Amino acid sequence: MFKYFPHTPEDLAAMLERVGAKSIDDLFVDIPKSIRYKKDYKVPESMSEMEIRAHMQALADANERLVVFRGAGAYDHETPSIIKPLISRQEFLTSYTPYQPEISQGTLQYIFEYQSMICELTGMDVSNASMYDGATATAEALFMAQAATKSPRMLISDLVNPEVINVVETYAHFRGLQLEKVRSLNGTLDRNHLKDLLDDGPASLLVQYPNYLGIVEDFTEVAQWVHEHQGLFIMNANPSLLSVLKTPREMGADIAVGDGQPLGIPLSFGGPYFGYLTTTTPLVRKMPGRIVGMTKDVDGKRAFVLTLQAREQHIRREKANSNICSNQSLMALFATIYVAALGKQGMIDVNTRCIQATHELYDRLIKTGAFHAAFDAPFAHEAVLLSDLDMVKLNDRLLKKGMLGGLPVKLPDSKKTGWLFAVTERRTPAQIDALVQEVEMMAHEVL
Amino acid sequence: MKYYNTLIFELSKSGRIGYSFPKNPYAKKSLDTLLPKELLRSEEAALPEVSELDIVRHYTNVSQKNFGVETGFYPLGSCTMKYNPKINEEMAGLPGFTEIHPLQPLSTLQGVLRIYDETARMLSDISGLAEFTLNPFAGAHGELTGLMIMKAYHEKRNDLKRTKVIVPDSAHGTNPASATVAGFETIVIASTADGRVNLESLKAALSDEIAGIMLTNPNTLGLFERDIVEIARLVHQAGGLLYYDGANLNALLGQVRPGDMGFDIMHINLHKTFSTPHGGGGPGSGPVGVAKALVEFLPNPRIVKHSDYYTIEDSGKAIGQISHFYGNFLNVVRAYTYLLTLGKENLKSVGGLAVLNANYVKESLKDVYELPIGSFCMHEFVFNGLKNKSTDVHTLDIAKRLLDYGVHAPTIYFPMLFEQSIMIEPTEVESKETLDHFIAMMRQVAQEALDNPEMVKTAPHTTPVRRLDEVTAARTPILTYKDATRHG
Numbered sequence: 001m002f003k004y005f006p007h008t009p010e011d012l013a014a015m016l017e018r019v020g021a022k023s024i025d026d027l028f029v030d031i032p033k034s035i036r037y038k039k040d041y042k043v044p045e046s047m048s049e050m051e052i053r054a055h056m057q058a059l060a061d062a063n064e065r066l067v068v069f070r071g072a073g074a075y076d077h078e079t080p081s082i083i084k085p086l087i088s089r090q091e092f093l094t095s096y097t098p099y100q101p102e103i104s105q106g107t108l109q110y111i112f113e114y115q116s117m118i119c120e121l122t123g124m125d126v127s128n129a130s131m132y133d134g135a136t137a138t139a140e141a142l143f144m145a146q147a148a149t150k151s152p153r154m155l156i157s158d159l160v161n162p163e164v165i166n167v168v169e170t171y172a173h174f175r176g177l178q179l180e181k182v183r184s185l186n187g188t189l190d191r192n193h194l195k196d197l198l199d200d201g202p203a204s205l206l207v208q209y210p211n212y213l214g215i216v217e218d219f220t221e222v223a224q225w226v227h228e229h230q231g232l233f234i235m236n237a238n239p240s241l242l243s244v245l246k247t248p249r250e251m252g253a254d255i256a257v258g259d260g261q262p263l264g265i266p267l268s269f270g271g272p273y274f275g276y277l278t279t280t281t282p283l284v285r286k287m288p289g290r291i292v293g294m295t296k297d298v299d300g301k302r303a304f305v306l307t308l309q310a311r312e313q314h315i316r317r318e319k320a321n322s323n324i325c326s327n328q329s330l331m332a333l334f335a336t337i338y339v340a341a342l343g344k345q346g347m348i349d350v351n352t353r354c355i356q357a358t359h360e361l362y363d364r365l366i367k368t369g370a371f372h373a374a375f376d377a378p379f380a381h382e383a384v385l386l387s388d389l390d391m392v393k394l395n396d397r398l399l400k401k402g403m404l405g406g407l408p409v410k411l412p413d414s415k416k417t418g419w420l421f422a423v424t425e426r427r428t429p430a431q432i433d434a435l436v437q438e439v440e441m442m443a444h445e446v447l
Numbered sequence: 448m449k450y451y452n453t454l455i456f457e458l459s460k461s462g463r464i465g466y467s468f469p470k471n472p473y474a475k476k477s478l479d480t481l482l483p484k485e486l487l488r489s490e491e492a493a494l495p496e497v498s499e500l501d502i503v504r505h506y507t508n509v510s511q512k513n514f515g516v517e518t519g520f521y522p523l524g525s526c527t528m529k530y531n532p533k534i535n536e537e538m539a540g541l542p543g544f545t546e547i548h549p550l551q552p553l554s555t556l557q558g559v560l561r562i563y564d565e566t567a568r569m570l571s572d573i574s575g576l577a578e579f580t581l582n583p584f585a586g587a588h589g590e591l592t593g594l595m596i597m598k599a600y601h602e603k604r605n606d607l608k609r610t611k612v613i614v615p616d617s618a619h620g621t622n623p624a625s626a627t628v629a630g631f632e633t634i635v636i637a638s639t640a641d642g643r644v645n646l647e648s649l650k651a652a653l654s655d656e657i658a659g660i661m662l663t664n665p666n667t668l669g670l671f672e673r674d675i676v677e678i679a680r681l682v683h684q685a686g687g688l689l690y691y692d693g694a695n696l697n698a699l700l701g702q703v704r705p706g707d708m709g710f711d712i713m714h715i716n717l718h719k720t721f722s723t724p725h726g727g728g729g730p731g732s733g734p735v736g737v738a739k740a741l742v743e744f745l746p747n748p749r750i751v752k753h754s755d756y757y758t759i760e761d762s763g764k765a766i767g768q769i770s771h772f773y774g775n776f777l778n779v780v781r782a783y784t785y786l787l788t789l790g791k792e793n794l795k796s797v798g799g800l801a802v803l804n805a806n807y808v809k810e811s812l813k814d815v816y817e818l819p820i821g822s823f824c825m826h827e828f829v830f831n832g833l834k835n836k837s838t839d840v841h842t843l844d845i846a847k848r849l850l851d852y853g854v855h856a857p858t859i860y861f862p863m864l865f866e867q868s869i870m871i872e873p874t875e876v877e878s879k880e881t882l883d884h885f886i887a888m889m890r891q892v893a894q895e896a897l898d899n900p901e902m903v904k905t906a907p908h909t910t911p912v913r914r915l916d917e918v919t920a921a922r923t924p925i926l927t928y929k930d931a932t933r934h935g
Contacts, residue, residue, distance in 0.1 A: 002793045004530060005800055006878035012803070015879060019806040019823070024799035027806060027823045028702050030671035035707045042572040046790025049534050056784065060543025062558030068548050073771055076548065080466045082499060084540070086506045091513035094531050096523055097728035100856050102847065102910040103448060106513030107727035110506070113455050116928035120492040126926050129728070132584035135771035143628075163771050166747070170767030174595050174630045216486050243494075244478060246486050259771065269559045270549030270772025271584070272730035284924065290728065294931055295920035297912040298905075302452055307920040313587070313624035318633040323624035325587040330726030333506075340455050340502050341465040344494040349468065356473035359481050378482050399555070404548055429472045 002046070066404040067431050069361075071382045071422030072212075073134070073161050074270065075262045077240075077350070078426050080341040083264065087333050097290075097326060101305045102297075107329060108304035111292040114336040121242045121339075121347075122256040123249025124278035128289035130332035131324060134259025135164045137275025138206065138236050139171035140288045140322055141257040144279070145204040145232040147321050148254075148286045152178050153203035153231075155194070158412045159184045159211035160236060168206075184413045187215045187375035187384075189222065204231035209248070210238065213409070213420060214358075214382030215375065216245060223252030232283075238262050239276060239335075241380055243347035244355070248278075255279045264338035265331060274328035274335065285311060288322030350425050354381035357423040357432070364436045370443035374411060374418050384409065384418035389442055391419050397438055405435070448518075450911040451508040456928045458505060459495040465502045493929070512911045513727070514855055520877065520885050522808075524827045524858035524870025525619070525667060527697045527719035534788065535722065535781035544780055549772040553758055559776065560757035563750045566783045567734070570715060573794070575706025576736035580745045582774040586694060587621040589714025589733025590661070594629035595766045596712055596737060596744040597659050597688050603744075606686070609658040613687075615644055617668060617862045622661045622692060631658060641820050642668035642864055644678055653681060659688035664708065665695045665825035667862040669805065669870075679709025688712060688741075696720045697874065698802055698826035701795030711738045720797075721782035732778040748773065800875035801826040804882060808873055811886045815893040819865055826874070832867025833896055840896035840903050842867040847914065848895065848906035852888045 001008070007015075012024075021027055028036070047055065068076040087093065091106055098104030098111075115127040131137040142154050154172065156165060158181045172179050180197055182205070183190040189207060197203065205226045210216045223233040232254040240262040242248070248256035261273035279287055285308060293307035313320040342350060358381045365371040371385040385406075387394070395405040406421030423432070479487065497505070514521075521528035539545075547559055567579040583589040594612065601609045612631040614622045615638055623633040634657070636648040643666065660682050664672045672678065682689050691705040691713035697720045699705075705713050717723045717732035725731070737745060746769045747761040786794070802825050809818065809828045816830040832842050846856035846869070858870040873882060896903050907913055925931050 002789070002796070004532070004789070004876055005793070005796065006876070007800060007803075011879040015803055015807045019803070019810045021806070021823070024803055027799070027802045028671075029823065030673045030825075031703050032673070032676055035676065035703055037575075037702060037704050037707060040791045041569070041794055043569050043786055043789075043791045043794055046793055047787045049788075052534060052538065052784060052787055055787065056538045056541060056780075057543075059558040059562055060541040062561065063543050063547050064551070064555035065542060065546045066548065066551060066555065070548060070550055072550055074549050078468075082465075082503050086503065086510075088536060089507070089510045090515040090517040091510040092515075092727055093536075093724045094516035094528075095513050095727045096521070096526055096528060096725045096855075099858075100514075100846070100850065101915050102907050102912055103514040103850050103855065104512075104727075105450075105911050106509045106511065109454070109509050109512065112926075113928070115926055116456065117494060119927045119929065120494055126924075132588060132729075133771050136584070136588070136769070161771075163768065166768035167771060170595070170746070170769055171628075173767065174598060175628060176630055216482060218485055242488070243492055244488055245482075246488055250489065266545040267548045268545045269547045269556070269776040270774075271770075272775040272777055273771075274730070284926075291924075291926060293920040294925040295916045297915050299913055301450065301912050303912040303915050305915045305917055305920050307917070307924060307926075310921075312620075314620035316624070317620050318623035318627045320620075320624040320627065323587045323591055323621050323628045324585075325621050326585045326729040326731050328584075328726075328730045329728035330724075331730055333727070336455075337502065337506060340495050340497055340505075341499070343463070343465055343496045344491060345496070346464060346466055346468075347494060348491065349471070352478050353468070353471050353473060355478060355481055356471070356476060359476065360473050378486060380482070395552075399552060404551055407550060425468060 067402055068404045069421045069423060069435060070404045070407050072407045072420055073163060074267050075422060076267060076424050076426050077262060077264050079264045079266060082341060083334055083337045086337055087330055092330060092333055098306060105304060108292050110333050110336050112294060112304050114332045115292060117336060117339045118239065118276050118278055121239050122278045123247030124256050125281040126284045127276060127278040128287055128291050130327040131275035131277055131289055132328060133273050134275045135167035137257045137277045138164055139168045141234050141255045141277060142168060142177060142206065143175065143321060144255060144286050144288060145234060146177060148283055149202065149204060149230060149232060151202045153201060154179050155182050155197055155203050155205045157182045157189050157207040159213060160206060160208040161212045164236065187213050187377045188217045198225055198229045202230040204234060206234045206236065208236045210380045210382065213384045214379040215377045216380050219251045241351050244351045254283060260331065260335050263335040265334055272328055272331050274331035289324050290327050353425045354423065357427055358383055361423050361432050365439060368436065368439050368443055370439055370447060382422040384420045386416060387419055388447055391417065394442055397442060398435065401434060401438060403435055448911050449511050451512060454928060455495045455497060455505055458497045458501050461496055463496045463498050465497050465499045519853045520881050521855040522857050522871045522873050523855060524872040525694055527872060527874055529722055529874040530876045531722055531724040532785060535784045538784045539777040539780045544777065557757055560750050562783050563779060564752050564757055566779050569786050570734055571736060574713060574736050575704030576713060577739040578742045578745060579734050579736040581734045581779050582746055582770045583714065583733040583735055584770060584775055585729060585731040586714060586716045586733045587625060589735045590621055590625035591628055592735045592746060592769050593690050593712040593714055594625055594631060596741055597690065598629060599744045599766045600688065600741055601658055608656050611656050612658055613652050613660040617642055617666055617864055618661060618663060619694060638864060642666055642670055643672055646674055649678065649681060653685040655686060657685055657687045659690055661690040661692060663692040663695055665698050668820060668829050669824040669827040671825055675708045694719065695826065698798050700797035702798045711741060717778050717782040722785040723778045723781040730775045730778060732775045797875050804873040804875060804877055808871055808882055808886060812889050815890055827870060827872035829865065830869040831865040833893055835897060838896055838900035840900050842869050844903045844906060845892055848892045848903045849888060850907040851909045854885055854888055
């Protein structure tokens with residue numbers, strides 16, 4: 001016997017008799033003998049819970065938990081204690097996609113709350129129920145723009161996270177979209193280059209906000225230009241920061257999209273996170289993914305249901321604009337509870353604090369004399385600096401002290417390498433002191 | 448389950464908080480001195496203001512409107528709703544996994560990389576394929592990744608006229624949709640009367656424009672494609688590749704491997720066969736495996752083992768990147784835990800027990816439900832509604848009535864080969880007693896359909912809400928709390 005299989009020998013005998021087979025093997029008569037697999041799999045022998053715990057703890061200990069000063073798409077935020085027990089409730093954790101709404105109101109209601117919160121943060125009208133991650137959601141946003149504008153031309157700022165660009169390029173290559181990069185100037189979108197590209201014909205534009213280098217810029221005018229050229233303006237935005245920054249809606253975005261990880265989701269070696277995708281009411285029927293709407297049941301009770309499904313793959317099949325089937329529902333619930341826990345003021349406070357902490361480290365690194373500004377542009381909770389120090393060596397020294405230093409990044413409009421760092425609310429003044437001290441020591445030794 | 452009718456926004460009262468941070472040591476400079484005013488939000492987001500207990504109580508009450516695998520039997524066909532072991536959750540929650548930044552130096556990542564690599568190797572052996580990527584986020588994402596690999600293979604051979612993919616009419620909707628997103632045209636071929644691939648239709652569809660075929664085996668009727676070896680020969684002979692949709696892999700554990708059937712590319716749903724939770728619709732995980740000749744096309748980034756050190760590498764020959772980082776890593780931890788828990792001696796029993804359970808339910812109900820195809824099924828099977836249809840009780844009504852009995856409804860109206868499809872998949876984890884109870888409930892509903900059809904047609908009666916007005920929901924969409932307050 002094995003703990004996940006309840007069949008006793010008597011059960012097996014009775015069941016085989018009912019189905020009219022002598023053995024379980026008989027049930028597989030349809031599989032040609034020539035391809036039957038009779039060997040053991042190359043998998044270790046069954047482990048007990050005690051053995052599993054020891055084995056997995058050793059593997060967990062083979063990784064190093066660091067004091068993180070790095071973002072670049074994954075941000076080290078604190079997770080309120082209430083989230084894990086709530087999302088671990090089996091009613092949320094083990095249920096399927098809410099196809100039977102009468103017994104799935106739990107999932108449907110939190111998705112409705114999720115959609116409402118994401119719309120509040122972005123300022124947009126409608127949100128879907130979430131997607132795989134920010135990068136794939138961004139690729140879907142471009143497909144959506146293509147379907148809405150009938151134009152295959154997509155302009156993409158070279159200040160979008162290079163990993164996101166990689167994913168978008170893969171999707172675009174196979175789908176036959178034409179991607180054209182818009183150059184940057186001083187860490188911001190090169191407006192003149194954009195105008196030149198728009199003059200070549202209708203196109204949609206994708207930018208990141210704050211951009212890959214942490215810089216915040218106002219795209220209001222850019223959105224107008226794109227609209228004048230029959231394109232959609234798409235912003236990949238950090239949803240948490242939008243509680244303090246000017247929203248995509250206020251700038252005139254048609255689609256706001258991005259990764260939901262900054263909403264308190266643990267780093268977890270890159271996943272699971274989730275992607276969000278929001279748009280304006282006129283574009284709702286072009287939006288990919290699940291959408292939940294409010295309705296009533298036959299007794300007039302308020303209830304929630306998957307709606308506008310005529311857009312989706314299980315109805316449209318090969319005519320569907322997206323093949324997405326599931327969302328990242330449980331991670332959407334994670335974000336919903338995070339936003340509820342922090343609340344209206346807490347969301348403002350945590351983001352304000354991250355921005356303040358990042359400026360604090362920025363100023364102190366400059367003060368060491370070993371770092372200097374790369375750009376003169378406003379930034380939020382992530383920033384890039386240039387240094388006279390060897391960044392790889394600096395990071396090695398920091399690693400020895402248990403710190404993950406900034407990411408060395410190639411600056412797109414020069415050949416220089418910058419040090420891209422992020423400071424979240426988890427970083428204490430003592431940790432910032434330790435980092436600055438290491439920089440000072442190294443500068444003292446080598447400069 | 449109970450009805451709870453409050454939204455988190457409706458609990459909100461100005462000034463309440465649900466979480467506290469330590470005192471802000473960086474508050475010297477205010478936000479408007481750090482960023483220009485025109486870059487700040489003009490109006491605060493209307494987010495809830497709720498106390499901690501109110502939030503906990505709210506989501507506990509919300510959860511109680513849901514049915515989970517631990518609530519009761521969940522025979523949802525094609526979804527493999529097996530038990531999601533608690534130990535998997537505990538292991539996925541270890542801080543040595545959750546507190547690891549994806550862009551850390553390799554020397555600090557050796558544990559996570561080893562899990563990734565060993566899971567991929569075990570999946571390769573179970574599938575009979577050369578190598579796996581664990582980057583795809585879900586089954587449909589795996590399909591898309593696999594089809595990109597198929598396309599890259601033909602493109603590399605400069606065989607550019609292969610723009611079409613064959614999909615049987617019984618396939619999941621994601622198959623043709625994934626083909627479109629990967630830039631292919633779909634050719635649908637009709638199935639035989641017993642739901643299998645029609646070899647004549649297949650032969651007629653094959654040409655030098657065919658990039659490959661997508662198959663689910665066992666197919667969506669729960670039947671094994673007896674002609675799979677011949678199908679593979681024909682497709683390969685025509686220069687195409689075979690894609691295996693792993694949705695139904697659970698049936699085959701311990702019996703046969705997709706690679707040995709002749710498949711070149713496949714995805715596995717870790718959230719089906721390898722026990723990771725469905726999470727109300729995700730996060731899933733859809734690893735993709737390929738035969739040796741296609742390994743070079745697997746997406747970036749790749750985890751590579753060099754004797755006893757693991758690295759992360761990119762290859763110029765890859766299809767590119769299909770995920771920001773490395774997929775849903777914590778689901779890989781869960782599946783890895785499951786694989787080690789079962790071990791080689793139990794893994795091989797999964798398919799047999801799943802198939803026995805399905806056949807047991809089928810044989811116990813076929814006198815009251817119409818069974819269109821009589822042979823042994825694999826892990827699932829399809830009824831075409833009630834045998835006695837005289838009272839006009841349809842599959843939808845049966846499904847809804849089962850909810851009153853504390854059983855999740857089977858998959859309904861899929862596959863579309865029959866008008867009244869009811870697709871039942873019990874999985875290997877269910878006991879004879881649970882199956883007997885389900886059988887009794889199904890028989891009772893069949894009897895009620897004759898004795899009191901009105902009651903069945905208006906079911907469910909005891910669920911938190913009853914049948915919903917979906918038409919109004921689509922005609923006048925209310926998609927946010929703001930919409931709802933606007934509509935009064």
